[in-house]
Amino acid sequence: xxxxxxxxxxxxxxxxxxxxxxxxxxxxxxxxxxxxxxxxxxxxxxxxxxxxxxxxxxxxxxxxxxxxxxxxxxxxxxxxxxxxxxxxxxxxxxxxxxxxxxxxxxxxxxxxxxxxxxxxxxxxxxxxxxxxxxxxxxxxxxxxxxxxxxxxxxxxxxxxxxxxxxxxxxxxxxxxxxxxxxxxxxxxxxxxxxxxxxxxxxxxxxxxxxxxxxxxxxxxxxxxxxxxxxxxxxxxxxxxxxxxxxxxxxxxxxx
Amino acid sequence: xxxxxxxxxxxxxxxxxxxxxxxxxxxxxxxxxxxxxxxxxxxxxxxxxxxxxxxxxxxxxxxxxxxxxxxxxxxxxxxxxxxxxxxxxxxxxxxxxxxxxxxxxxxxxxxxxxxxxxxxxxxxxxxxxxxxxxxxxxxxxxxxxx
Numbered sequence: 001x002x003x004x005x006x007x008x009x010x011x012x013x014x015x016x017x018x019x020x021x022x023x024x025x026x027x028x029x030x031x032x033x034x035x036x037x038x039x040x041x042x043x044x045x046x047x048x049x050x051x052x053x054x055x056x057x058x059x060x061x062x063x064x065x066x067x068x069x070x071x072x073x074x075x076x077x078x079x080x081x082x083x084x085x086x087x088x089x090x091x092x093x094x095x096x097x098x099x100x101x102x103x104x105x106x107x108x109x110x111x112x113x114x115x116x117x118x119x120x121x122x123x124x125x126x127x128x129x130x131x132x133x134x135x136x137x138x139x140x141x142x143x144x145x146x147x148x149x150x151x152x153x154x155x156x157x158x159x160x161x162x163x164x165x166x167x168x169x170x171x172x173x174x175x176x177x178x179x180x181x182x183x184x185x186x187x188x189x190x191x192x193x194x195x196x197x198x199x200x201x202x203x204x205x206x207x208x209x210x211x212x213x214x215x216x217x218x219x220x221x222x223x224x225x226x227x228x229x230x231x232x233x234x235x236x237x238x239x240x241x242x243x244x245x246x247x248x249x250x251x252x253x254x255x
Numbered sequence: 256x257x258x259x260x261x262x263x264x265x266x267x268x269x270x271x272x273x274x275x276x277x278x279x280x281x282x283x284x285x286x287x288x289x290x291x292x293x294x295x296x297x298x299x300x301x302x303x304x305x306x307x308x309x310x311x312x313x314x315x316x317x318x319x320x321x322x323x324x325x326x327x328x329x330x331x332x333x334x335x336x337x338x339x340x341x342x343x344x345x346x347x348x349x350x351x352x353x354x355x356x357x358x359x360x361x362x363x364x365x366x367x368x369x370x371x372x373x374x375x376x377x378x379x380x381x382x383x384x385x386x387x388x389x390x391x392x393x394x395x396x397x398x399x400x401x
Binding site for chain 2 (some may be wrong): 024081085103123126127131133137200203207214215244248
């Protein structure tokens with residue numbers, strides 16, 4: 001039988017990782033419930049929010065109850081982590097993994113990521129460029145957009161290292177994209193600005209946040225749903241503000 | 256621009272966006288194909304709110320089916336597949352009109368963009384609700400877990 005703290009640690013870590021990596025809050029709650037069922041916990045109550053997690057376990061017949069609050073500070077998107085946590089919780093629920101094994105596996109997931117920066121920059125550049133093509137760009141636009149995407153992915157990770165708030169960095173990203181695209185129109189003939197900017201900002205839009213928000217709201221998690229919708233709206237507005245700021249500065253300089 | 260360039264670009268964009276979101280490698284080709292399917296419906300229907308809704312509904316349903324088949328969370332597929340539909344061009348145009356001081360057009364383009372986003376969100380939610388409600392496996396398994 002696993003000790004109380006190991007069980008609690010494993011359960012908390014699993015749902016904390018899900019919340020930090022862009023999973024839905026209901027998924028975090030479900031993970032806790034399923035893992036607890038598999039580990040033979042008598043009763044569990046859990047409340048997950050985008051910014052934190054509270055849970056109470058009743059472990060045995062003597063009604064020993066234990067609670068914990070976990071704060072979630074950073075929220076980035078890493079679907080691979082969500083997938084791995086899901087897998088572990090499934091195995092714990094089916095009884096083929098003990099709390100200790102789960103904890104070890106989860107710590108491995110949490111551990112420092114092998115940063116594939118070059119891959120991410122390439123992916124960002126390629127997706128920005130292909131979105132531009134998709135939205136009716138021509139080959140010159142493709143190149144400009146490619147550099148926009150690469151530049152954004154080059155700048156964003158250092159900003160989050162410096163603990164710049166995500167909303168501010170999304171404004172910076174919008175402004176940088178626009179600036180790059182505007183320079184593109186100066187440097188290369190035949191560049192149309194519309195598909196370049198709208199393509200390059202596509203990877204920056206909070207698509208996952210919106211869909212998660214809707215899923216949470218429909219399932220009755222009104223607090224998390226509302227918070228996520230707020231987060232998504234704010235991040236779109238900041239992005240738009242970045243674009244607008246740069247467009248008007250540019251217009252002012254050229255006039 | 257001819258439609259096949261758009262569709263290929265859509266597939267590449269969805270796939271590379273999935274890489275950016277750290278999606279597991281195995282799921283990326285499927286995501287890309289679902290994205291292409293959804294975007295081709297969108298191109299056929301034209302960029303109306305209904306077009307956004309129906310295309311997203313198709314994406315949502317396909318993603319839920321793939322999630323069941325591959326035993327992974329549906330979110331993994333939806334994130335990458337839905338992104339080509341997100342109206343980035345509407346957002347940019349809205350901002351451009353605001354900067355130009357053309358508020359009438361800004362409001363009309365902004366409202367259309369917002370409706371498109373609502374259509375996408377509604378469709379994704381509907382597909383997810385349908386599949387959770389009629390999930391035969393879970394209903395069978397539930398008594399064993401008690």
